[in-house]
Amino acid sequence: MNFRKYSVLILILSLFNIYAQENQLIKANEDFERFAYVDARKIYQKVAKNGYSSPDLYQKLGDSYYFNGELEEAVKWYESLVNEYEDEIEAEYLFRYAQSLKSAKRYVEADKVMEKFYMQTGNDQRANSFMTTRDYLKFIDMQSGKFQLLKLSVNSEHSDYAPSFNHHGDLIFASSRNSRNMTKTVHEWNEMPFLDLFYSKMNIDGDLSPPKKIRGGINTRFHESSSTFSKDGKTMYFTRNNFTKRKVKMDSTGTILLKIYKAKLKGSQWTDIEELPFNGEEYSVAHPALSADGTKLYFASDMPGSRGQSDIYEIDIYEDGSFGVPRNLGDQINTEGRETFPYISDSGVLYFSSDGHTGLGGLDVFVAVQEDGYFSLPYNVGRPINSPEDDFSFVVNETTRMGYFSSNRNGGKGNDDIYSFKQTEELITKCKQFIKGTVTDKETRERMGDAAVILLDENNDEITRTLTNEDGEYSLDVECNKSYILQAKQIAYAPTETVFTTNSSLGEENEYPLELERGGLEEKEVEEGNDLAAVLELEVIYFDLDKANIRPDAEVELQKIIEALREYPRLRINVRSHTDSRGKDKYNMMLSEKRAQSTVNYIIEQGGISSERVSGKGYGETELLNKCSNGIKCSKEEHQKNRRSEFIIIR
Template sequence: MKKIIVAISLVLVNFAYSQERKVAKANEEYNNYAYIDAIKIYEKVAEKGYSDPEMFKKIGNSYYFNAELEKAGRWYAKLFEITSDVEPEYFYRYSQCLKNLEDYALANEYLDKFSKASSDSRGLRYTQNKEYLGGIQKTSQRYKIEDAGINTEYSDYGGSFYEDKFVFTTARDTGGVAKVVHKWTNQAFSKLYTATLTSEGFLVDPELFSKNLTSKFNESTAVFTKDGNTVYFTRNNYLKGKKGTNSEDIVLLKLYKATKVDGDWKNIEELPFNSNEYNTAHPALSPDDKTLYFASDMPGTIGLSDIFKVTINPDGSFGTPVNLGDQVNTEGRETFPFVSDSNEFYFASDGHLGLGGLDIFAFKINDDNSFTNILNVGSPVNSPFDDFCYSINNETRAGFFSSNRDGGKGYDDIYKFKEEIPLVFNAKQSIEGLVIEDETQKVIPNASVILFDENMNQIGTTFTDENGNYHFDNLNSETKYYIRVQSSDYEVKELGIITDKGNGKTYVKIPFTKKVQKVKVGSDLAKAFKIEIIYFDLDKSNIRPDAAVDLAKIVEVLKENPTMKIEVRSHTDSRQTEEYNLKLSERRSKSTMKWMVKNGISPDRITAKGFGESQLVNGCKDGVDCTEEQHQANRRSEFVITAL
């Protein structure tokens, strides 16, 4: 914590000491996950003018972890006002807060900062798909959504279909004499409730699901086997009247199992892969009841929480949990899995590219247990707020999801939906295109074209036909691939692409550069090496570092060809007077020559000349309205061969 140095009066000393004591108290509350209490103390201190980056982080985090992103964003903004020296994660969190305000332009600026400051996969996903909002738009407007009918002012979310009912989680008061309050959110601890499904798909008549499954701590997110006789559910670390804590004396979440005996739930037991030291929560079952999926932060987790799977053996024992891998899991939160009867896998994530907060994503599990590409289910199910706990009836395509979006009744609310247009999971793409010589644009036959996946594993090879065409079939949509083109007379060319969405083809024209460039007196080496501009700062003639990279190429050509001589020709655009531009171009051509001499080229092999605005390559002369791009075409340098 940043100390306050005061030497003015005893009053100020006492003020600083008082504020630091309050911050220390807030830190204690914060570290105990009592975020609501921490917020109150931190904000009172901040309102009195106490400013500290660590405090602003913690206020922001306190709201962020409670999904109050607009408030979190205000404090992250204050953090960035006083320092930019922060962990990259804060760029990401602030971008999520900005998405909550639908300020996607600024959110993407902070995603840019995040991707440059970190090797995190979330940043890589963004740099590979900066047009992600357009992709989400394509999967949007497929649903009709409505309030489910049983929401309260408290948190209501989940849940699972069970017989002709729906079992969900709620923090509504159960009517006890002393309402137990959870320190994290200052809401009542959650219980499992059940509601009846009407023919219109609404929920009615909510009531406590089972007294036997109700403890004095949290119960949530239940899932049932197909025969209805086994339930898996989430509860705080509490069994048979005993509370369990981790090494920091914190009660975490565990998965439990119960079976139905004589119409009631009994034989409650915790699952064997639970631990006092990490969370396991939010179970989901495969259609055959042989695989249990869940969220956890156990060892081997990539992010804040990952989705795992574990085999349920015929004798009821369990295998070893397996992380679903980095195709699904990110450094953020992946949680609340659900698997439909047709093996459609839905989950909530704030690590994949979305509209803000937790978004709901989906993929399909293939027969060989591989996954299709992951799709954002789009709006109106997803929003700039937290959207999660998606469940769907495979036959009716109706279901429920939860959200803390504006316009609801409580902290979280349950919404019913009808999917009117299905997602296309097994979309296949072909990659096809043309290989051409970049200078002449002529097609190149018999060039080797090799295809790699995003991990640079070779997955296909072919050769261009007599017309320079190539193609690869049966590829995934919206997937990263690399193409490498090789031919004896040309430089190796490699580029990364992302296939288009849906079924179809992705067309890629590949320009090929000759290894050996044929030049003659009068040839411009700048064109041979695609040097468009040697950049100078405004009204300056010194060589900048970025320009030096291109000049080094020309120097190496001259060293390899000791009889070659060149003339450096510098040009300007038409802005400013002719006399000014002529002098400026002469200074820049001479500065370029001087740099090359300094780097080993004899001065008798180089001449320098400035042409000002006398040789414009387009019509952008005085009095003509041109774009910046058109003016830039005239601000060029040439390296013309005068002798070989």
């Protein structure tokens, strides 16, 4: 055998194999750039099986699963990518790897990868969110269990998702199921037929009828999904591939993008279909959600100015049917990842799906409430709505507390399934923390039941109060990033208080033990005609000479009167104001009337006490406490004792 010829033959065959693999990769890359992940995946897998490897190969194999919602399958390829080429990859692949690990419930490993992601990116919102919510699983556990999942009969073996309500409360959804025994064009992204819009009527028992296609010109041979309806049911907004007037359009890379369309109901047919003016030819606009009053439309898009792979926007709808300018919902809501499938409830609460905010893996559903015209930080809605897989297109009827969402979680009937739920508890929509502790006798160390524990803000305004249980224990909810005053009170004990400030950690629990020491005011029996000032052992409330305004030292004492009126809602008082003998009798009577009214007004206005419970009268110099009447020489201090107010208990 000619060894040289044999060697050349091997070399030629080897080169042929390399060229063949490279040609396969070129074909795969073309498919990948058109988002034809399944077609490309087969080619990439053959190349990888033949021992060929590169960062690009692993990235695109991982992405082919990641962007089809098969995150657990993506782990293998991202793992190879990170292990073999960590120094050559973009930080974004660390994020995708972490998300995929979460879908496999490998949370400890996912957190370590997110730490690397944070170190490489620094100012990435997703990384910062993770670092400030390291106990996110604890919060998700707290949020979980507020929904009960119910059986749903409308799912098929294909993809069913994007549920919505029409004005009758019927279920409208997108499905790739076959209809009339005819197979709709198979979409090369995931080898599923293209989506159509279906409806399923709900009967009086809450059961859904067999699904039927929406009537009219809505459905085409391309994708239709994600619908929303006006309150009168006559207008529908929906998502469709860029297919208008029987012509399909592609962007500059050859990809058919998404647009939002509007349709009108005429009889039983949807017609007059037109695309919205803020759609684009080089970006997608999708998943519309209409506000209850019909004046705002929310949607997802990757239009110029978007922060991430898709952001949530809102746009005004004017009375004449025209539209304003799209507004990005900003950094509170949008991240560098995917924010999509918005839903706005009748009360203005925003629900959406995201893989940029910290969650269980894949897309998770989040909730954000409106505060002063802006949306708050979003909160994960927890299990069972969210899972390690993709969970999205959440809608809820706030009156019935019934709703739907979609997921590709394990155990479903098809690729994506619709799940029904009933909400059983309110969601946490503010950053909450918890304080707890015991109230004890400082001397005996015994726990004290029925002690009042009062939470005040930094301005000393009461927020809430509770009583300790028989074991002397209390617990209260508090907001994050706020300063508080915590007081404890009990009969025959001096009050005590502590000051604290909460941080930004969701669900954090802190303990504040409180000790009470004997020596406080005793509980006293009172009756009509008693002076409440004497009962409460107030300092005498004095007025300056010829003045009727409340002095700063008097305010402290009046606050005690106010607190007593708050504590005992049936208590009524008559304020009696007195002057000294200096000045004319008629003038002093008028001055005392002003002082009485000034005191009454302070109690009503500053204390929020009903005017029916507080009256007042001036007595001038008719009820002096000492000898200092007209013509008697007295010191300033002696005269001042006569300038006073009394608080007489009345029926």
